[in-house]
Amino acid sequence: MRNARGSLMRPFPLPGSASHPVTTPLSPSVVYASETPDALDDQYEGRVHGYTYSREGHPNADVVAATLDALEGAEGGVVTGSGMGAVSAVLLGLLKSGDHVIGGNQLYGRSLRMMKEDLPRLGIATSLADPGDVAAVRAALRPETRMVLVEVVSNPTLRVADIAGLAALCRERGLLFVVDNTFTTPRGFRPFEHGADIVIHSITKLLAGHSDVMLGYAVARDPALNDRLRVFSVTTGLTPSPFDCWLAERGMLTFPLRFDRAQASAAQLADHLAGLPGVARVIYPLRADHPDAARAQALLGGQGCNMVSFELKGGRQAANAFTRAAEGLSFAPTLGDVGTTLSHPASSSHRALTPEDRAALGLSEGFFRVSVGLEEPAALLDVFTGAVAAAVPAA
Structure with a gap:
């Protein structure tokens, strides 16, 4: 359980025990057994909650996702195996050939590489513009533009994006406004309160905080987009390790x-x-x-x-x-x-x-x-x- 601000509450009962562990159990199982085909149908069709195959979800990932959802004021976030996994889920899971995306010109190096090399190879056009200059972003718009991706504070030059101006522009043009909140974290800035449609994190960094975890997170305001992010992540194997999730939860406590x-x-x-x-x-x-x-x-x-x-x-x-x-x-x-x-x-x-x-x-x-x-x-x-x-x- 989590309270409204994401602080941990830990009621994890053990079978046949009047007490419960004070830390989340690590669940490394790859597969989960169901009682009958009907019971499996109930899980897949959403009538009950359960696990089937860990690529499709596991308890430790759900604990991390729920914690970050609470911190960001969101619901239904997806945990991935790395920060770039989260970036990939958003860009490749929500865009298609023929679309156009505008990125901040001072994104993380691998995000820039994806914008310049990988997306064009797949038929997704890209442009880069100064995220502190709304006029420059507006000038980069095309009829096929579908998304704008920026960092609140850029990596590594620490320039600050004009979040309010970009949010207004994206609302005006019906674009998805994606904010990478890794540097600022939800303790420094909460993008959904400033007009973002999607928030990305590299949990690897300050959230987990001990250089022993590689995880990412993406969450959308629209539940339908979260479903698309989840399906893409499951299909492409962006699954996070249960052990990394377990370590990340420990890190997020402090x-x-x-x-x-x-x-x-x-x-x-x-x-x-x-x-x-x-x-x-x-x-x-x-x-x-x-x-x-x-x-x-x-x-x-x-x-x-x-x-x-x-x-x-x-x-x-x-x-x-x-x-x-x-x-x-x-x-x-x-x-x-x-x-x-x-x-x-x-x-x-x-x-x-x-x-x-x-x-x-x-x-x-x-x-x-x-x-x-x-x-x-x-x-x-x-x-x-x-x-x-x-x-x-x-x-």
């Missing part, structure tokens, strides 16, 4: 505490980096020098989240010196862990883009994305001070 701590440290780190020699620029939504500062404040209401991006002077040489000197910080293409991690888009998430395309997004060889974890803030600032100082001579 999610609000982790979010608040990491966000507070991220704000401190952003201000600290801005004062260090050798740092060319710092990007954090709550800073006054953020290019979308006014929109960030209005949209996020003081929630800057746990991501900080910055650019070192000196390019790749300085970047190498920085990661070597950043003792205790993991240089890894992930985010949302309990420990702070460093990501270098030019060599990881956005390496498939041309140098010119990366430059257009502002992703130089000295650009880093930081996912702030739960370390003591003073110790974290000391590590960054030393690492930047080590990189300055290389600049």
Whole structure:
């Protein structure tokens, strides 16, 4: 059970026991037995709830889906085997050959790759536009446009989308408005309250929070769309692992505490980096020098989240010196862990883009994305001070 805000309630009775476990049982079974063909018909035709084959659903996935549904103010969400599984379910499960989709031009690297390479190969036309510029998105519209996909805060440049303007445009034109809420999470932003039709998450990141789970989630406002997402996910085998779901539930128990701590440290780190020699620029939504500062404040209401991006002077040489000197910080293409991690888009998430395309997004060889974890803030600032100082001579 979940209360209205998604907090766990745990009545899991055991057969023949007056007590119940305080953690959700792990259910790794691939198949579930039914008593009769009629009983199986009752399940498939919705008269009773039950499980048949784990690709079609299992208890641990349902627990995770119900938790996220409550956090997002939704119902009927689908859990997939990865964040990109959720993106794929939305794009491939709801669009068809001849349709056109507009994506934000600063999406996650693999989302961009899907937009540029995979969808066109399947006959789905794509365009990219600045999600902070509604006029640019309007200019990209075609008669066959069916969907707009954006991130609230872009990965990794932390630009803030004009959610209100895009929601109004999509309503006006009858388009599906899809919002990837991975960076902001439902604690920082709830897209359905701002006009979204579909919400996507990579549970792998801050929601699960321990770098030991790979899961995604997608949910639509319209139950009919949720049915289509579910059918596509089942058919294409986007099934999540029961063990990963079990771990994710454990991680989500501490999610609000982790979010608040990491966000507070991220704000401190952003201000600290801005004062260090050798740092060319710092990007954090709550800073006054953020290019979308006014929109960030209005949209996020003081929630800057746990991501900080910055650019070192000196390019790749300085970047190498920085990661070597950043003792205790993991240089890894992930985010949302309990420990702070460093990501270098030019060599990881956005390496498939041309140098010119990366430059257009502002992703130089000295650009880093930081996912702030739960370390003591003073110790974290000391590590960054030393690492930047080590990189300055290389600049």
